[in-house]
Ligand SMILES: NC(=O)C1=CN([C@@H]2O[C@H](COP(=O)(O)OP(=O)(O)OC[C@H]3O[C@@H](n4cnc5c(N)ncnc54)[C@H](O)[C@@H]3O)[C@@H](O)[C@H]2O)[C@@H](O)CC1
């Protein structure tokens with residue numbers, strides 16, 4: 001599992017070392033790691049000797065890291081320039097930079113554009129304007145410099161610790177921000193690098209160890225990301241004596257005459273993701289389409305028979321289908337069964353949901369949901385609000401409803417009502433296509449049906465994740481998001497990185513499950 005921490009958690013962990021006079025050592029480790037990363041990136045394009053690098057240096061320790069790194073790069077033969085954004089910068093770092101032969105320029109009111117043109121063509125730019133000590137975004141000439149540079153599209157931007165202007169704790173972005181190709185972050189991943197919109201500006205994230213990593217482990221991560229091994233360990237696996245009922249039966253109330261495809265995709269995705277059986281409830285015309293795609297499924301016009309979990313809501317439209325979803329929700333609540341609550345069913349929540357109710361809104365639906373809750377207050381939450389602060393709002397929704405909430409996006413966040421949040425980002429932007437969410441619902445529904453009866457006791461699979469039992473639902477939802485993202489990326493990769501349909505995402509699910517199992521050395525069933 002990859003853990004991400006707030007800037008404050010990282011600073012608190014550094015503090016005892018700073019108190020012991022180790023600050024300079026930490027900075028040297030950070031600078032060395034940053035310089036190595038820049039050198040590695042430049043060398044994929046050309047030789048280091050004679051290549052050019054500009055460091056944009058602010059007045060804090062982030063600027064110090066950047067200047068020391070640029071000094072190391074100058075000593076390795078790069079032509080190094082520093083653009084100083086403040087009158088006072090880290091003195092020892094500036095002295096080391098000058099001693100290594102670096103050239104210094106001063107950012108002043110009126111010369112930002114000129115400096116941007118001067119360094120935009122460099123082989124690398126290091127953004128060391130603001131780090132974890134930032135309050136708000138870039139201002140004045142620094143903001144102008146970064147805005148101009150962003151327009152000029154530099155060849156390679158490496159962010160020092162985090163892109164300047166990004167909130168290390170929340171991932172909120174105070175524009176303008178210089179979008180990085182690589183972010184070299186120190187000691188541990190900052191939460192803002194694992195949630196949008198911050199993650200979208202950070203490029204590839206590389207962690208440099210500076211000696212605080214062991215102490216950080218005692219902190220509760222702000223965000224958690226499951227790796228392929230974690231996902232493989234949690235995925236359900238049929239035992240030798242399994243039969244279709246013990247494998248897990250999923251009941252689906254999705255689709256409608258108007259949105260029939262949602263039912264077809266949800267049911268088929270669930271079957272491909274390993275449900276022992278899928279029972280579909282809906283109008284006959286839709287039932288026929290469902291059976292045409294998935295002859296393995298059962299169509300039942302009204303209430304399906306016994307199930308272990310429910311998928312409710314995707315594409316539900318009209319009185320009759322909504323009534324079926326309502327009945328199924330009531331039955332699920334009475335029988336304490338896990339439920340995926342998507343789209344049309346998000347309006348059917350009880351006053352307090354259990355954590356095994358997993359809501360799967362996109363940003364707009366989450367805004368509507370929050371607005372409908374009596375606890376939200378007077379000011380309406382908009383889609384833009386959710387997109388600017390997804391971590392804040394997904395957590396709020398989980399706390400206020402009691403449900404586990406999976407917020408779909410380029411980075412998908414899953415919040416448990418306890419405040420534990422997972423972040424998965426394996427997908428591709430091609431997955432923003434009609435029906436993609438219906439496939440995710442099917443995959444998640446299938447996982448719930450397969451794990452419903454074992455999740456509380458299956459300590460082995462969840463060992464190492466350090467979670468309370470109630471948070472396992474969020475972990476399982478993160479597994480579904482990961483499988484869905486991997487399936488989309490695999491489908492697109494097969495088409496040389498081209499566009500994909502929801503059906504293509506769905507078709508790739510079994511292969512993704514197979515390779516995740518293989519990676520965990522699990523025997524084939
Ligand atoms: N604490 C340590 O020992 C270590 C710190 N490291 C680096 O130090 C950084 C944190 O250093 P600092 O605490 O100095 O913080 P920053 O480097 O983020 O700079 C904060 C300074 O900028 C000013 N400032 C804050 N917001 C501003 C804004 N919006 N516009 C302009 N100026 C603003 C503050 O008044 C403060 O002087 C980390 O991100 C990391 O890069 C690393 O060297 C590892 C060790």
Ligand SMILES: [K+]
Nearest residue numbers: 127130162164
């Ligand atoms: K920075």
